[in-house]
Amino acid sequence: MFNKILIANRGEIACRVAATCKRLGIASVAVYSDADAKAKHVAACDEAVHIGGATAAESYLRIERIIEAARATGAQAVHPGYGFLSENKDFAQACEAAGIVFIGPPVAAIAAMGSKAAAKALMHAAAVPLVPGYHGDNQDPQLLHREADAIGYPVLLKASAGGGGKGMRVVERSEDFAAALTSCKREAASSFGNDRVLIEKYLTRPRHVEVQVFADRHGGAVYLFDRDCSVQRRHQKVLEEAPAPGLAAEIKREMGEAAVAAARAVNYVGAGTVEFIMTGSGDFYFMEMNTRLQVEHPVTEMVTGQDLVEWQLRVAADEPLPLTQQQLKLDGHAIEARIYAEHPARGFLPSTGTLKHLRMPEGVEFAIDAGGVGESGRKAPVRIDSGVREGDAITPYYDPMIAKLIVHGATREEALARLKRALHACEVVGLHTNIEFLQRIVTSEPFATGDLDTGLIERHHDALFAPAKKPFKEALALACAALLTREGGTAHGASPWDALSHWRLNGGYTQTLGWRNIGDHSDNESAFTVRFARNGGTQTLDHDGVREDFTWSNGTGQHAFCATIGNARATGRVFVDGDTFHVFCLGEAQAFEWQNLLAHAADVEGGEGRLTAPMPGKVIAVLVEPGAIVEKGTPLIVMEAMKMEHTIGAPTAGTVSEVLYAVGDQVADGAQLLVLDVQSV
Known part of the structure; x- marks a missing residue:
């Protein structure tokens, strides 16, 4: 076994690999960019080496700097994690040339599976089922168009060297093919340095099921069962589970054997x-083979009790596989939810900012023992894999994942119930997240019943994105309790001398608290009037023309409050950020801004005719010139953020009077991109 390895990655996977190294007594070396100098993965490793600037191209994709860091620290092997250089044959070859073990497959295997077209040819020869499509070398746009027409629409365009949902386009009609091909090739070139594409028949209501395989240098090859990864947005996975629900044992066996045949x-x-x-x-049908560890590997660890990173290390050290196919056993069910910093209601655009408040449910962090088994020796029901801490920033340079929340249960129903409770315990302040969206998915009927396919989110869009019905009165009462406590109000049972700001000599005191409810689905104002009775008597709260008895107290733990309004009692947590009160109660998160009448109101600039960036990123295409007359929805500018393209359309009809950015410019979130004259149409 190795004495020291370098982890050529960042975030939660670097922390995850470091945890297994620590358990096995192996020293670990982190690498970091300018943006990650104080990152969690740097602190998780025994040593750390700076390798370049903030962008991935300046740091985590610099093969020579990583090799230099491994040599300088005496690392015997390099673990690539996933993403970045994990499936880069040049990196694996550079490690080999430097006498450093690459903890991954041979260069030839990476090359064979790195090209989707070449991989399809190999799978055809190995009798692995394939989806009808075109995987040839000829990339002439007209030929590709003819091939798509022959296959029959809808078709799926895929970057041949791609992965992670990047460089993929579904084309519904022949007349849309040319534009989709141009966009797909541009994104593929940006993400992978290769704009080659392949075409496949797009299957309606398909499931995405994958098989974890492992092979050693001694002829051993096994499959560690299957995972369902059908719930996706923008061709990227959102929820994963193992084993895949609702599949017959015979199909599972055939799929596992086909996966092993593909590996061999x-x-x-x-x-x-x-x-x-x-x-x-x-x-x-075979889609592709990822020659690395997957983001969703924890669900396989949870149902097999195996530490897959340890398996990687042992195989790379030329040991045989720890178990045979007959020795591998399934135990229960596991589900993983990916918690992202993003705007689900705005097309899942990434969100950047500082994690001012971060609270995850109680659980085991990473694999303390194999597969998430804690020191007590029992299977951990909840596991958190995260590469960030409270106070860290989610930047535009890397994937916006905050954490992976993994749960285990004896059955799928038990695991799902545990996941619902765990999601309710997640608290994030400082940027937008998909937590509420995840809650809606896991409580939806199709997911609960296992009616899974890759179009689940789109098909149930209206229900998943409908305005939320939240416990408004109870949440706002907790916000009032937090504000009154901050301002020196008297909690129930406390001495009136503890709150002199509300004390009056000969009578009670009345205070009106103005609030603005802020969020993706609401932006309304409310006023609660609190009446403090004389001599510390009962307080009342007036809201919506109703007066009810009102008491509150500090709850157990930081940020915790209890409030009683009439006969209703609410318990929750309130994180205060200036005049914004973030309330977490009854499984919901709401934010209220205190309308402080003593503060000066900020001027609000009208937005008509303005078109602003929905996220920080780079302009990669400007589709109009000054003077262009456009209709509502006309594509104007294409931006790239975190390797994904976002086309920005005209919010209304008008004439473009000025374009403020050029191709290649970096823009900030909310920056005005162009001026649209809506009066001259």
């Missing part, structure tokens, strides 16, 4: 994932 076809070594697309009738 390229003389695979190490951890890999063979991804299949499955129809409702149970037919499955």
